[in-house]
Amino acid sequence: MKEIKLVFTGSMGAGKTTAISALSEIPVINTDVKASDEVQLRKATTTVALDYGEMTLPDGQKLRLYGTPGQERFSYMWKILMQGALGLIILVDNASPEPLADLDIYLTHFREYIEVSGAVIGVTRMDMAAEPALDAYYAFLQEKQLQLPIFPVDVRRREHVVMMVQALVAMLEFS
Amino acid sequence: MLSHLEKVQLQQRLQTLIADCDEIQAALVVTVDGHLCAMQQRENYPLERLATMGSSLMSLGDTITAELRLGSCKNIIAENEEGIVAFMHVNSALVLVTLTVQKNAMGLLIAHSRRCATELSKTLGT
Numbered sequence: 534m535k536e537i538k539l540v541f542t543g544s545m546g547a548g549k550t551t552a553i554s555a556l557s558e559i560p561v562i563n564t565d566v567k568a569s570d571e572v573q574l575r576k577a578t579t580t581v582a583l584d585y586g587e588m589t590l591p592d593g594q595k596l597r598l599y600g601t602p603g604q605e606r607f608s609y610m611w612k613i614l615m616q617g618a619l620g621l622i623i624l625v626d627n628a629s630p631e632p633l634a635d636l637d638i639y640l641t642h643f644r645e646y647i648e649v650s651g652a653v654i655g656v657t658r659m660d661m662a663a664e665p666a667l668d669a670y671y672a673f674l675q676e677k678q679l680q681l682p683i684f685p686v687d688v689r690r691r692e693h694v695v696m697m698v699q700a701l702v703a704m705l706e707f708s
Numbered sequence: 709m710l711s712h713l714e715k716v717q718l719q720q721r722l723q724t725l726i727a728d729c730d731e732i733q734a735a736l737v738v739t740v741d742g743h744l745c746a747m748q749q750r751e752n753y754p755l756e757r758l759a760t761m762g763s764s765l766m767s768l769g770d771t772i773t774a775e776l777r778l779g780s781c782k783n784i785i786a787e788n789e790e791g792i793v794a795f796m797h798v799n800s801a802l803v804l805v806t807l808t809v810q811k812n813a814m815g816l817l818i819a820h821s822r823r824c825a826t827e828l829s830k831t832l833g834t
Contacts, residue, residue, distance in 0.1 A: 562775070564767035566740040567801060569709065579741050582764040582771075606742055606760045 538597045538617050539701065541584070542643070543624030544635040545603035546575045548657045548688035550584050552624065553598045555691045556698065557586025563600075572604075581607065583614060588698070596698065611642060620701040621652040624688065625670075628661040633673050640677055647679065651704040655686040655697050710745055710832075717831055718746035721824055725806070726750065729820040731813035733791075735806045737798060737828070738762050745802065753807065758793075762805040766795050783818060794821050798828045 541549040554561045564582035572579050584600030599614045601607070615621075623639045625632050636654070640647065656670060670683050682700050686693040710718070722735045726748045734749035742763035747755050765784050773781040784795040791809040794817050798804050806821040808814075 562771060564764070564771050566763065566767055569739040569741050569743060569801065572741070581741055581767045583768075602764075604742075607764065609757070609761065610764060 536595045536597060537619050537702065537705065538599065539620045539622060539698065540599045540601060540614055540618045541622045541624060542601040542611060542639055543603060543622075543655075544626050544629055544632075544638075545572060545579065546629070547603065547624035547626040547635075547655075549600040549603065549624055550580055552622075552655070552686075552688040552694045553584045553586040553600050555688060555694045556588045556596075556598060558589060559587050561586045579604070582610060590702065594702075596702075605638065608642065615643070615646060618646075619650060620705050621646060621650070622655060622697055622701060623652060624655045624657055624686075626658050627656050627663075627665070628658040632656070632662075633665060633669065636670070636673065637677075640674075640679065647681070651701055651708055652681050653697050653701045653704070654681055654683045655688070655694075656683060657686055657688055659685045660687070714832055715746060718828065719748070721828055721831070722746055722748040725820060725824045729816055731808045731810045731816050732820060733807050733809055735804065735821070735824070736762070738803050738805060740766065740801055740803060758805060758807075762795050762803050766797065766803045769795070783822075785814065785818070787814065792817055794818055796821060796825050798825045799832060802828070802832070804828070 541552055543549055562585040565578040565580050568579045580602045586598040588596040601611050601614050625636045629635055667683055684697050688694055718737050725735050726732055734753050736747035736755050737745045738759040740763055742760035744759035769781040769784040786793040792814050794806045796804050804825045808817045
């Protein structure tokens with residue numbers, strides 16, 4: 534396995550673009566545009582097509598990192614970007630009004646993929662909102678009959694994102 | 709955010725576009741982040757989805773153009789077996805999407821659409 538395609542998805546503002554920027558060895562290709570809706574209350578721009586970056590693992594494997602737009606109206610891009618993907622990272626913004634409902638959107642949409650391949654969940658901005666705690670996430674996954682690793686992460690910190698990616702790659706290698 | 713007056717102006721200019729060019733079946737103006745602002749069409753096309761897709765495509769066009777340092781992206785053309793779709797910026801915030809089912813009407817489609825986009829840009833500002 535020389536090249537691995539990983540996809541970062543998750544709710545708007547959860548940090549997908551930031552996570553890919555933290556990892557990428559090349560300037561990240563992004564398609565951010567000025568937000569014209571309620572998104573602008575949170576951030577000035579939003580991704581409307583994809584983010585793309587690359588990272589090489591210590592053993593020489595190249596990771597191709599794709600980020601999806603967060604909003605459901607761009608779900609056609611989710612389908613396009615998942616073609617050929619070996620792993621999925623779902624980022625959830627814990628400071629959003631309903632983080633578990635946000636997670637549910639992505640678990641539902643990517644369920645089929647998650648069941649045959651691998652996924653990890655990164656919970657961001659836990660410093661801004663401590664609840665729901667990770668226990669609530671695990672309980673929620675159990676309810677959905679899924680077992681996935683969950684990481685509290687600060688996507689601005691490269692080592693946090695690397696940890697998630699390494700966990701996902703390990704899952705893929707042993708699956 | 710567009711004012712009511714600006715939305716009316718968009719709607720009127722799209723009406724003129726469709727009236728002036730029989731080959732154009734549908735025209736819409738969308739925000740760069742994928743929200744439909746105004747539309748006119750001769751048939752019932754799924755334009756809500758096209759609005760969002762238009763923003764993705766235009767952004768990809770801008771990204772590719774910047775990557776290759778080719779100036780600014782003027783148009784994106786999807787030439788298909790059963791018709792042509794053109795995407796172009798009105799200004800930094802809006803994108804015009806036009807559709808023809810005439811396979812030989814690319815010149816007309818682009819010319820009329822470009823004139824419409826330029827006039828809208830003058831009306832709304834950059």
